[in-house]
Amino acid sequence: MKIIALGSPGVGKGTYATEIVQKYGMLHISTGQIFRENIKGGTELGLKAKGYIDAGKLVPDEVTIDLVKDRLGKDDCKNGGFLLDGFPRTIPQAEALSGFCEMDMVINFKADPEVIIQRLSGRRVCKKCGATFHAVNIKPKQEGICDACGGELYQRDDDKPEAIKQRLIVYEEQTAPLIGYYKEKGILKEITINEDFGNYKAEIMGRIFDLIENGTE
Ligand code: AMP
Numbered sequence: 001m002k003i004i005a006l007g008s009p010g011v012g013k014g015t016y017a018t019e020i021v022q023k024y025g026m027l028h029i030s031t032g033q034i035f036r037e038n039i040k041g042g043t044e045l046g047l048k049a050k051g052y053i054d055a056g057k058l059v060p061d062e063v064t065i066d067l068v069k070d071r072l073g074k075d076d077c078k079n080g081g082f083l084l085d086g087f088p089r090t091i092p093q094a095e096a097l098s099g100f101c102e103m104d105m106v107i108n109f110k111a112d113p114e115v116i117i118q119r120l121s122g123r124r125v126c127k128k129c130g131a132t133f134h135a136v137n138i139k140p141k142q143e144g145i146c147d148a149c150g151g152e153l154y155q156r157d158d159d160k161p162e163a164i165k166q167r168l169i170v171y172e173e174q175t176a177p178l179i180g181y182y183k184e185k186g187i188l189k190e191i192t193i194n195e196d197f198g199n200y201k202a203e204i205m206g207r208i209f210d211l212i213e214n215g216t217e
Helices: 013-024 031-041 044-054 061-072 075-080 091-100 113-122 161-175 177-185 197-214
Strands: 003-006 027-030 082-085 105-110 123-126 132-134 188-192
Touching: 003 013, 003 177, 013 027, 013 082, 013 132, 013 161, 027 031, 027 061, 027 075, 031 044, 031 061, 031 082, 044 061, 061 091, 091 177, 105 177, 105 197, 113 123, 113 161, 161 177, 177 188, 188 197
Parallel strands: 003 082, 003 105, 027 082, 105 188
Antiparallel strands: 123 132
């Protein structure tokens, strides 16, 4: 199965994606995470992407499309399923993707605007493995430390107020049109989740798995 996770920054798609790939044994391909790893490693790709990401803007399509095309061409993607988290984010990216890969399903994750702001401003990410936590909703067992690998948790620069504002504008202008694009293709499913993950994980994931397997929540 090949799934695209769509939705505004801060909607929780990375958190849901992690659970989905675990249940179905799929690969989790997050373009944001690949960029962050490259920035950390000081690679050429990281250097190209950093300025855009810190400013809350999108990395140019050519760079992002090449990155994904290359990743999906690897052997582990040829034989198994995968979930794309954070790609495509523009219509040209979606069109390019359709030229090298046929996707089965697009899930548009939704939440109310105040929930999105609260999720973004409280998000904490592991420096080492990229796992995501939340200062209030998904607390790690030990403050500031990743449950999964013991790495240090930090707040992404692009989760600070000015960048958040910019990212939400970019989402509305460039990414939201993908909802209509995939609706027209007949592969879009939508789900609204306002509950916090820490307290309602089983219920939330039950609804998402039903949506994937039966087409309804
Ligand atoms: P994310 O972790 O998905 O929130 O992505 C973090 C940042 O990486 C975004 O705000 C963009 O600057 C960049 N990025 C991730 N995916 C893409 C994409 N598909 N196209 C362009 N920029 C992207």
